[in-house]
Amino acid sequence: MRRRLVRALARPLVLAAVASALSAGSALAATSDRVVIGGFPVEASDSPWTVALSSRNRFGGTRAGQFCGGVAVGRSTVLTAAHCLSEEVLGEPLERVHDLKVIAGRTNLLSAGDGQEVAVRAAWVNPAYDGASNVGDFAVLILARPLPVGSVIGMAAAGDPAYAAGGEAAVYGWGDTSGVGDYPNSLRAARVRVLPDALCEDAYPGGADGGYDASSMLCAGETVGGRDACQGDSGGPLVARGRLIGLVSWGIGCGRAGKPGVYVRVSDLMRTLGWTRV
CATH class of the missing domain: 2.40.10.10 (Trypsin-like serine proteases)
Structure with missing residues (x-):
């Protein structure tokens, strides 16, 4: 299991x-369990x-x-x-x-x-x-x-087009780059896509693999796998259209096909805290 x-x-x-x-x-x-899989080096000044x-x-x-x-x-x-x-x-x-x-x-x-x-x-x-x-x-x-x-960085409120499925996003961190414990000293990023809630619900229907909750989570990656967050990236940013849309949270493995990364949905976080757009 x-x-x-x-x-x-x-x-x-x-x-x-x-x-x-x-x-x-x-x-x-x-x-999570993921530094960035399938990523590339970036400078701190870029993010x-x-x-x-x-x-x-x-x-x-x-x-x-x-x-x-x-x-x-x-x-x-x-x-x-x-x-x-x-x-x-x-x-x-x-x-x-x-x-x-x-x-x-x-x-x-x-x-x-x-x-x-x-x-x-x-x-x-x-x-x-x-x-x-x-x-x-x-x-x-x-x-x-x-x-x-x-x-x-500014946060994307509910209804922001940055959350649109299919849109390009990037995740940043110093986490595992391979899924087997290769931790870099320098910051990296990976380009991913925001995925449809229906796909995420199919990937994580509940049970041992965890359940996807569309109201408080979103998922991102590639349907074929290969680009993802990993161990050590938890809490890091998922950014689309220059705005924060997610925080690295959980998933199954790193970069696996059919098991995209799951992120805290920032618009739900803002609602919970009573924050408006910044």
Whole structure:
């Protein structure tokens, strides 16, 4: 029996600072098991909103402690996958991870002189996240200091044409490039297509392989496989028409035909948080 896989290398933690920032987020408005399969190198300057989540205490310094991805939707606000902050991934409760940081503006994780590492001041994990079904797989990080101007990407609200099936999109991350544990130090991207909900429902009808929920998820890839997110990419961005439409969440394997990557649908995330377009 194949195991449904999230794409990362909790108990919800709700902090007052996050609640305040979430309220501000609506005013602002007025992304497993896969680095990128079938991808190509990109510079951080080409996608400055793509960030790496890091904890050297938990994941060592070989790749600067990177274990998941994230995306800046505000200068001090980063989205990632809820499962990235789970005890299963971190190895201990989130509140005990005292060195959680976001690495921004750095193409190569080992180029310590490039970009910046910013401490996470507060974290909010969606309390409705269901680890069994992967519904609601998102979290919000509030940074200790703002990222540079120009580091933010806008989110696509419901009805945005960026969600149209067949449209071109790109997924970014530092995850496994082969599906067998080949982790790059430098950022990569893969071109994929947004796939029809009906195809995704057929691919993941429920049961051991997981179920696709069109109201809160979308899937992307190629029907023949070959281009996908992979382990270590969880929480990273899926971008179409210059706007954020998804966060890397889960799937079966990496780049398999008939098993596309599944992403958090950003418009549903926005609805849940009460955010409008940014």
